[in-house]
Amino acid sequence: MADIDSDPLIRVRSVRKRFGSREVLKGVDLEVKRGEVAVLLGPSGSGKSTLLRCINHLETVDGGRIEVGGHLVGYSPKKGKLYEMTPRQVAEQRRRIGMVFQRFNLFPHMTALENIAAAPMAVLGRPKREAQERAMQLLHRVGLGDWAGHYPGQLSGGQQQRVAIARALAMDPEVMLFDEPTSALDPELVGEVLAVMRELAASGMTMIVVTHEMGFAAEVADQVTFMDDGSVVEWGSPGDVLARPKNARTREFLQRVL
Amino acid sequence: MTETQRSGAAEDDIIAVPLRHPWRWVSAGILGLLFTWLVVLLWDNPNIDHATIGEYLFNPRILTGAVTTVVLTFAAMAVSTVLAVIVAGMRLSANPVLSFIAGFYVWVLRGTPLLVQIVFWGYLGLLFSEIVFGVPLTDIVFLRADTNALIPPLVAGLIALILNQTAYSAEIVRAGLLSVDSGQREAAYSLGMSPLRTFSKIVLPQAMRVILPPMGNETISMLKDTSLLSVIAVLELYTAATRISSQNLRQVELLIVISVWYVIMTTALSIPQHYLEKRFGRGTGARDGFADRMISRVGSAVRTRREARG
Ligand SMILES: Nc1ncnc2c1ncn2[C@@H]1O[C@H](COP(=O)(O)OP(=O)(O)OP(=O)(O)O)[C@@H](O)[C@H]1O
Ligand SMILES: [Mg+2]
Numbered sequence: 117m118a119d120i121d122s123d124p125l126i127r128v129r130s131v132r133k134r135f136g137s138r139e140v141l142k143g144v145d146l147e148v149k150r151g152e153v154a155v156l157l158g159p160s161g162s163g164k165s166t167l168l169r170c171i172n173h174l175e176t177v178d179g180g181r182i183e184v185g186g187h188l189v190g191y192s193p194k195k196g197k198l199y200e201m202t203p204r205q206v207a208e209q210r211r212r213i214g215m216v217f218q219r220f221n222l223f224p225h226m227t228a229l230e231n232i233a234a235a236p237m238a239v240l241g242r243p244k245r246e247a248q249e250r251a252m253q254l255l256h257r258v259g260l261g262d263w264a265g266h267y268p269g270q271l272s273g274g275q276q277q278r279v280a281i282a283r284a285l286a287m288d289p290e291v292m293l294f295d296e297p298t299s300a301l302d303p304e305l306v307g308e309v310l311a312v313m314r315e316l317a318a319s320g321m322t323m324i325v326v327t328h329e330m331g332f333a334a335e336v337a338d339q340v341t342f343m344d345d346g347s348v349v350e351w352g353s354p355g356d357v358l359a360r361p362k363n364a365r366t367r368e369f370l371q372r373v374l
Numbered sequence: 375m376t377e378t379q380r381s382g383a384a385e386d387d388i389i390a391v392p393l394r395h396p397w398r399w400v401s402a403g404i405l406g407l408l409f410t411w412l413v414v415l416l417w418d419n420p421n422i423d424h425a426t427i428g429e430y431l432f433n434p435r436i437l438t439g440a441v442t443t444v445v446l447t448f449a450a451m452a453v454s455t456v457l458a459v460i461v462a463g464m465r466l467s468a469n470p471v472l473s474f475i476a477g478f479y480v481w482v483l484r485g486t487p488l489l490v491q492i493v494f495w496g497y498l499g500l501l502f503s504e505i506v507f508g509v510p511l512t513d514i515v516f517l518r519a520d521t522n523a524l525i526p527p528l529v530a531g532l533i534a535l536i537l538n539q540t541a542y543s544a545e546i547v548r549a550g551l552l553s554v555d556s557g558q559r560e561a562a563y564s565l566g567m568s569p570l571r572t573f574s575k576i577v578l579p580q581a582m583r584v585i586l587p588p589m590g591n592e593t594i595s596m597l598k599d600t601s602l603l604s605v606i607a608v609l610e611l612y613t614a615a616t617r618i619s620s621q622n623l624r625q626v627e628l629l630i631v632i633s634v635w636y637v638i639m640t641t642a643l644s645i646p647q648h649y650l651e652k653r654f655g656r657g658t659g660a661r662d663g664f665a666d667r668m669i670s671r672v673g674s675a676v677r678t679r680r681e682a683r684g
Contacts, residue, residue, distance in 0.1 A: 174560055203569050213568035221561035224657045225579050235565035238575055267657035280561075287565055 125150040125185055125322050126171065126291060133181035136204045140166050142346040143180065148324060148339070149293075153317045155354070156326045156331040158343035160367055164326045167343070168293045171324070172213040173206050184213060185290060201331055208255065212241060214284030218296040220276040222268040228255060229264040232286045239287070247286075254282035258312050274305030278312050285316075293323040328373050334358055342366045410492040430618065431634065439614030440635050446528075446610060449596045455589070457536070458543030459578075466546055476544070489602055491538050495530040496606030531603040539596060539668035544602040546588045550581035581652035590647040594640045611635060645669055 133141035140163045148154045148268040156164050171182055173190040182189040190206060191198040201209070223231050232251035236242040242250075255261050258278040268276050277297055284292060294313065295329040298306040310332050317323060317336045328334060333340055333354055340357040342350045342365075350363045361367045388510070416422065430436055464476035483491070505525075508515035556575050562572040601612035609617075615628040648669040 172564055174563060207563070207566050207568045210564060213564070215561075215564035217557060217561065219557055221555075221557040223558065223561070223576055223580075225583075225654070226657065234575065235562075235567060238571050239566045239568075269657055283565070 118305060123186070124148055125152075126324070128167070128180070129182075130169070130180040131167070131170060131182060133163070133170060133175060133180065133220070134178050134312070140346050141170070141177075144343070144346070144348055146324075146348070148322060148353075150290075150322055151320045152338040153323045153325065153336050155337040155340045156324060156343060157328070157333070157340060157357075157369065161345075161348045162343045164343055165295050168215070168295050168324065168326060171291075171293060172210050172215055173201075174215075182256075183257050184209075207239070211287050211337040212290045213290040214287060215291035216277070216280050216284055216292065216294045216297045218300050220268070220273070220280045222276055222280055222283070224268050227265050228271065229265055231279055232270070232283045236286050251282070252287060254285055255279070257315075258282045259308070271299045272305060274308045277301065277309045281309075281312055281316070291322045291324070294323065296326050296328070298327065298329060315337065330358065330370075330374055342369065344369070421626070422630075423624065423627055426622075426624045427630050430624075430628060430631045433618070433631075435614045435618060436611070436631060436635070439609060439611035440631075440639070442528075442609060442614075443597065443600050443611040444639060446532060446535065446600045446603070446608075447593065450539055450600075451589075451593050451596055454536045454539035454543050457540040458547050461540060461544035462547035462551060463573075465544065466551060480541045483538055484545075488534070488538050488599060489605065492531060492534040492602055493605055494528060495525075497535040498525060498530060527603070527606045527608045531600075531606055535596065535599065535603075541590065543589065543592060546585055546592070547581070550583075550585035551577060551586045554580045560607050574630045579654060583651075583658065584646065586654060590643070592653075593643055593647075597639055597643065598636060603678055607609060649673075 122182065125221060126148040128146040130143040130145060131141050132143055134138060140161075144163070144167055146154065146209045152323065156167070158164050166321040167177060169187065170177050176190060188198075189209060190201055192201055192205070193199075197282070223234065226234060229248060229251050232254055233242075233244070233247035236250065237244060251263070252264060255264055258281055260275060260278055260282070263271060263279075263285075265274060268279070271279065281292075281297075297313070298309050301309065301352065306329065307323065310329060311330070313323070313325070314336055325332075325337075339351060340354045341348055342357060342361075342363070344365050350357055350361060350366045356362075358370065361370060417424075461476045461479060464472040465480070467473055505519050506515055507517040558576055558580065559572055562576040563569075567575070600608075600610050603612040604608055605615060607613065611632050615632045619625040619628040648666050651666075
């Protein structure tokens, strides 16, 4: 029997990305197995967000390849050639990849419940009742059972981010991408969001998390990748990268954020 | 029970004399005087025959004209709004051909007077004496019709209003679409929504908040602009009035009659606008203005009475 665990769920290989003439990803590699939590570190502008956005094809890549669950992201290989996917195909692929944004990006014209139920109804064609029941369960899971009828504008940042996580989970993704989910939050609200992410990690969700929360990284991550200036500088277990960094740039960065 | 407990006030409640606003009363007084003077001036004028105003206010020709005006307004706004969403979408599209066509359309139609466009459509019969439906540049013909028969003044006028309004509305819709944060689109995409779904469920409803208030103004302008169709003899409210006054020579009285109707119609338009703005303002703390509060109050009073009646 093939060992499923030896096959990474996400495989990023020598991915390059340019904005104009500026190369912001210069051949990045990353592998995340099913159920693993990968933490991505790096100074501002190092390309962490760009990498996450490439993984669910919010940005196209200029070189290399990204595979999720064995499927090439954004292109269909046919007879030795690559064909750009249609918007419909890309949308279908994105269903399996949830994303949580730094600025929450909740839909302000919908209540918390409607935010979560919207995509299952619109994309998966779930009946309204079923979608809302599931949304309610997810709200309870992130500790917001009493807030279903509130609009995002009536929720605190921490509550909004938890709704955003529930919204992504409603599509039953195989992978969750987090782009600095706590850095827009007041310090006292960071804990409640991290708690939800911990619970999610414990439940076996595959996650890639960009964060500056070193405590979370040390405790939850299975692997830590440090990026600088569009390249992976160092990667390994949190014990190695965070406690005994080999690279000078990693050491310098860790001194600054700790 | 002590005094404070009974009145429901706590010991430290602030009991203060409210701030007075003397200037509100002064300005209201001045305005009231000016207004009264204006009314007296018009009412006492021996050249205005009040009986004529009363007589023609509910004249069937005037009423028919008013209905035509309303129908033209709604038809033109409805069709042009749909077209405007398309033109705005084209303008914002990544396809350079579509974007150019939309930009050119808006440029030309906003760059020429509405009156000229109306006359142009009215005189289309001079340009093309007949309209032929068929395959261009071949002899295949499905239908051949006389232009003046196929496009009577009413239709020509409606086309002119629609095409002109589309250009203005497209710019309003475009501004509305641009006002929606790009993070909204990305969030929808990341949930697997298609571009079309994202547009209709996420972007457009949020853009409506920005689009609706100016569109209300556009509707009111449209209601009044229909009077320009008098140049191609469409029998709307203004044309109806001029036809009557050319017979009885009571121009001013008839202008007052139709002004009353225009004001009634534009006022009536603010009611649906209020409810639409409320509907699309969901989730925002937007504050109501004076008119909104009045409409809300009347609306809830009507609802309460209806419920009370059973
Ligand atoms: N759409 C874009 N167009 C042009 N340049 C971009 C675009 N998006 C990102 N960049 C540039 O790419 C580089 C990497 O950006 P990215 O957002 O991936 O960095 P980051 O590591 O996430 O930084 P931060 O910690 O500040 O979020 C930056 O220099 C940024 O200016
Ligand atoms: Mg970033």
